[in-house]
Amino acid sequence: xxxSQNSTVIKEEIFDGNENHINxxxxxxxxxxxxxxxxxxxxxxxxxxxxxxxQLATNGKEAVDxxxxxxxxxxxxxxxxxxxxxxxxxxxxxRDMGVxxxxxxxxxxxxxxxLEEFMEAGLDDCICKxxxxxxxxxxxxxxxxxxxxxxxxxxxxxxxxxxxxxxxASNTNSNNTNVAS
Amino acid sequence: MDSVVQLQRQLVDYxxxxxxxxxxxEQFNQLQQLQxxxxxxxxxxxxxxxxxxxxxxxxxxxxxxxxxxxxxxxxDAHVHQLKGSSSSIGxxxxxxxxxxxxxxxxxxxxxxxxxxxxxxxxxxSLVKTKLETLFKLERQVLAAGGSIPLPI
Numbered sequence: 566x567x568x569s570q571n572s573t574v575i576k577e578e579i580f581d582g583n584e585n586h587i588n589x590x591x592x593x594x595x596x597x598x599x600x601x602x603x604x605x606x607x608x609x610x611x612x613x614x615x616x617x618x619x620q621l622a623t624n625g626k627e628a629v630d631x632x633x634x635x636x637x638x639x640x641x642x643x644x645x646x647x648x649x650x651x652x653x654x655x656x657x658x659x660r661d662m663g664v665x666x667x668x669x670x671x672x673x674x675x676x677x678x679x680l681e682e683f684m685e686a687g688l689d690d691c692i693c694k695x696x697x698x699x700x701x702x703x704x705x706x707x708x709x710x711x712x713x714x715x716x717x718x719x720x721x722x723x724x725x726x727x728x729x730x731x732x733x734a735s736n737t738n739s740n741n742t743n744v745a746s
Numbered sequence: 747m748d749s750v751v752q753l754q755r756q757l758v759d760y761x762x763x764x765x766x767x768x769x770x771x772e773q774f775n776q777l778q779q780l781q782x783x784x785x786x787x788x789x790x791x792x793x794x795x796x797x798x799x800x801x802x803x804x805x806x807x808x809x810x811x812x813x814x815x816x817x818x819x820x821x822d823a824h825v826h827q828l829k830g831s832s833s834s835i836g837x838x839x840x841x842x843x844x845x846x847x848x849x850x851x852x853x854x855x856x857x858x859x860x861x862x863x864x865x866x867x868x869x870x871s872l873v874k875t876k877l878e879t880l881f882k883l884e885r886q887v888l889a890a891g892g893s894i895p896l897p898i
Contacts, residue, residue: 603795603831610788611778646826673830695773695833 592618593706594637597701598628598655599644608642608671608696615698615708624648625655625670638666640704642696645672645683653686660687667704671696750892757883758895764880769873774836778896793877796835800870803828807863811856822851823881828866839869 595617597608609619620638622628641659645652654666657681658699670683680691692700702708759781764770781788803824810821829844850858882892 581852594782601799601827601831603792604834606792606795607777607834610785610792614780625886660818673826673833688796694830695776696807705846712836 592616593639593710594620594629596617596620596622596636596641598622598625598641598647599651600624600647601644601677604644604694606697610707611698615705617705625650625658626651629662630719632662632664640666640701641668642671642701643668643688645670645674645679646669653683656683656686656688669701679739736745747819750887750890753883753887754892754895755858755888760880760883769876770837771836771838773834777835783807790881796831796837799831799875800828800840801806802851803869804863807866811860811863816854816856816859818851818859822848825851837870837873840866840873843869860878863872874897 567746575629582630588735593616595612597605597612597619598621599605600623601610605621605623609621612619620631625643626649628641628643629650636702641664643652643656645657650658651680652670652672656670659668667689668687670680670686670688672680672683672691673694674680674683675693678737690704698708765774775791777792806824807821810817810824824846825844829841829848832838832840832844843862846860847859847866850862887894
């Protein structure tokens with residue numbers, strides 16, 4: 566099995582324990598982690614209409630377990646307050662595992678102290694619900710934010726994300742293991 | 747054709763009133779924009795999920811506030827969840843009551859929480875009725891051979 570030049574995408578197809586396809590290696594793959602069914606459904610659709618492939622997890626432990634079996638994502642949207650394992654714990658654990666992709670906290674909380682604490686777990690950004698594509702446009706390939714319109718090549722956004730991931734990978738020892746399907 | 751146009755106008759006016767009266771906010775528009783030919787029932791499906799989850803949460807809240815020893819942390823968790831899902835579908839008035847509700851949880855004020863529970867039940871019931879009417883109007887437009895006007 567080989568990893569691509571893209572440090573966060575594994576080309577090998579990987580399945581979870583329920584035979585659900587985790588990663589096809591070609592699409593921009595987003596992991597949405599939220600215990601609320603309504604929120605998961607909406608966020609999934611928002612991303613899919615923009616051409617992203619979406620995987621869902623209902624709590625932080627599921628998100629961590631996916632990575633333990635070798636899944637990789639280009640972006641993780643992490644809810645803060647979840648049962649079993651919350652977003653803070655999950656983010657910390659993912660970073661300790663060497664997961665380098667952008668992790669964006671998505672929370673209903675508006676308390677600055679809570680948001681700051683959540684950021685300290687290792688988030689790249691933290692946004693308040695409701696989620697809009699606008700708020701995460703800079704993390705998605707080919708999606709220009711209308712508030713800071715990028716008049717250049719649509720591919721530039723993805724390249725920026727890629728460069729950032731490569732920088733993070735070279736500065737951090739990764740201990741991701743790839744599991745044969 | 748006239749009847750289709752009339753129904754469409756009724757639908758547009760009714761939708762506008764829901765925004766004007768604060769029942770719905772911009773987030774509902776976002777949901778409508780996600781709906782297309784490949785997902786023609788997306789909004790109805792998501793709102794139905796919201797109704798199921800909300801009713802479950804409201805029942806849990808009523809039980810929790812009926813206990814001898816009130817678990818404010820548990821109540822806060824339920825209200826937090828209701829706040830999150832209501833904001834995600836644009837149910838603005840429900841979301842606002844949840845904010846006040848959480849403040850009473852912080853203060854461990856049982857009376858305040860009970861008052862908020864009544865308010866949130868009331869707002870939920872109102873928005874549920876309004877949305878069901880909206881979806882009924884949409885079905886009438888479609889049944890008459892018209893299309894649903896896109897949100898601006």
